Amino acid sequence: MEPALQIDGLSLQIGDRMILDHVSLTLEKGAFAALCGRNGAGKSQLLRCIKGLRKPSAGRISIDGSEADAKTRMKRIALVFQNAEMQIVSQSVEKDIAFGPENMGLGKEEIARRVESAIHLMGLEGRAKQRPQTLSGGELRKCAIAGILAMEPDVILLDEPFANLDYPSTLTVIRALDTLHEKGYSIIVVSHEAEKFLAHTDTLFIMDKGILAESGRSSEIFQKLPEYDIFIPDGASFGDLTWLKR
Ligand SMILES: Nc1ncnc2c1ncn2[C@@H]1O[C@H](COP(=O)(O)OP(=O)(O)OP(=O)(O)O)[C@@H](O)[C@H]1O
Ligand SMILES: [Mg+2]
Numbered sequence: 001m002e003p004a005l006q007i008d009g010l011s012l013q014i015g016d017r018m019i020l021d022h023v024s025l026t027l028e029k030g031a032f033a034a035l036c037g038r039n040g041a042g043k044s045q046l047l048r049c050i051k052g053l054r055k056p057s058a059g060r061i062s063i064d065g066s067e068a069d070a071k072t073r074m075k076r077i078a079l080v081f082q083n084a085e086m087q088i089v090s091q092s093v094e095k096d097i098a099f100g101p102e103n104m105g106l107g108k109e110e111i112a113r114r115v116e117s118a119i120h121l122m123g124l125e126g127r128a129k130q131r132p133q134t135l136s137g138g139e140l141r142k143c144a145i146a147g148i149l150a151m152e153p154d155v156i157l158l159d160e161p162f163a164n165l166d167y168p169s170t171l172t173v174i175r176a177l178d179t180l181h182e183k184g185y186s187i188i189v190v191s192h193e194a195e196k197f198l199a200h201t202d203t204l205f206i207m208d209k210g211i212l213a214e215s216g217r218s219s220e221i222f223q224k225l226p227e228y229d230i231f232i233p234d235g236a237s238f239g240d241l242t243w244l245k246r
Pocket of ligand 1: 019041044
C-alpha cells in the first residue's frame, strides 16, 4: 500500500537560515503520528509547507504515491490551526461546517450529507444550531475539526490541538482524534504535550533545529523525547502517556 504522505528532502530557507533542512518522512495510510520538538524546531513551518501554504525551497511531497503540487495539497490535506477559533466564520455550528464543502462547489444534498456525517463523527449533534462563539474551547476545536472532515481530506494535520484547553476539553479532543484514527484517517498531530496523548499514536517524529532528528514507532522511541526537552513523567511506560483513562 502506498503511504498516505511522503516527503523527500524538504527544505525551507529564509534569508540565510535553514528553517527546514532536508526533511524526509513517510506517513503510512491510517497512521496516527505525533510530531514533537522544541519551540522553534520548525514544526508549524513544516505543516504549512505540507499543506501548500508555504513554498519550500526544495523537496517533493507525494500523496498516495504520486507527487502532489501545492494546489492538490490544498485540496487533499487539511490543517487545523492552533487557534481553531480563527477558522470559525459562520453564525451556527452547522453553517460553519458547511462552509468548506460550499466553497468546493458541491451540490446541496452532498453538502448536507457531509455536514451531518461530520457532526455525528465529532459528537456535536446537540450543538448544530448553536452559535460557534458560545461553544466551549473543546467544542470549538471539535467544530473546527468537523469543518475539515466535511471536506473529506486524505490527510489531517493538527497544530497544537491541546493548547489552552482544560482537562475535560483535552479529553474531548483526544477522543475526537481516536475516532478519526478508528475511521482510518491519516493524521499528524504537532504537540509538545506528549504525556497527554502519545499512547494513542503509532508513529513519532521528533524535530530539532529544522532537522527530522528521530522517526519511528512511538512505543519504541518515546524514551528519546527528554533528549529533546519534551517532558514525559519519570519512569512512565508508553501506555501511561495519555490523559484518557482506558
Ligand atoms: N518569515 C520568517 N522569517 C524568519 N524566520 C522565520 C519566519 N517564519 C518562521 N521563522 C522561524 O522558523 C523557525 C521555526 O518556526 P516554527 O513556527 O515552525 O516553530 P515550531 O516548531 O512550530 O515552534 P513552536 O513550538 O514554538 O510553535 C522559528 O525559529 C521561526 O522564528
Ligand atoms: Mg508551532
